[in-house]
Amino acid sequence: MTTTEAPTVITAIIGREFHYARTSAELEAVLDLLLVDGESQVFQWDRPCRQSKDGAINEFPADRLRLTCRDGWGALNYMSPGAHGDLVDSLGAEEAPPVLPFDEEGDLWFPRSASLPLAEVREAVAEFCRTGLRPTCVRWQPGHWY
Incomplete structure (x- = not known):
């Protein structure tokens, strides 16, 4: 019996724009965009995430990395x-x-202890994109339901 793995699609929401990566070159371009000043979310799934303006379509996996x-x-x-x-x-x-x-619009802030140099952030985001799991290359502390 032969099994085939579903292709992985990375969805990055940067600001309010959706960006997708299916190849390593596309992933590198998305990583570069993610590290520019701003707030983003990243999802790894077997298909692109999508959302309609009217809320009728809202398709996302449960696991998410926000940065x-x-x-x-x-x-x-x-x-x-x-x-x-x-x-x-x-x-x-x-x-x-x-x-x-x-979330600057909501006046919600990370604890000071959450801040990392960008090189560590890039490594963690790249690991999440490869595995879809919580990155092990950085340390973690209890989070908050902001």
């Missing part, structure tokens, strides 16, 4: 509402990093 990048720093929030209800924020080692917004 904010600003001025050479980033913070991550991983959510997997499955059996273990994983909800965590990144945990940085720097002593005085900046505080980054989780």
Whole structure:
């Protein structure tokens, strides 16, 4: 019996725009966009995520990686509402990093301890895109339902 793996599609929502990556070249381009200052969400699934303006279509997997990048720093929030209800924020080692917004419009902020240098954020996002699981290359702390 032969099994075939479903292709993986990365959906990145940057601002309010959807970007998709199916190839390694497309993934590198999306990673570059994600690390520009702003708030984003990333999903790994067997198809593109999609949403209609009227709310009739709302197709996303349960697991999500959210990130904010600003001025050479980033913070991550991983959510997997499955059996273990994983909800965590990144945990940085720097002593005085900046505080980054989780959702600037909603005036919600990551804890200061969540801030990481951008190189670590890129590595974690790339790992999530490969595995669809919480990245192991960074440390984590309990997150919040913002």
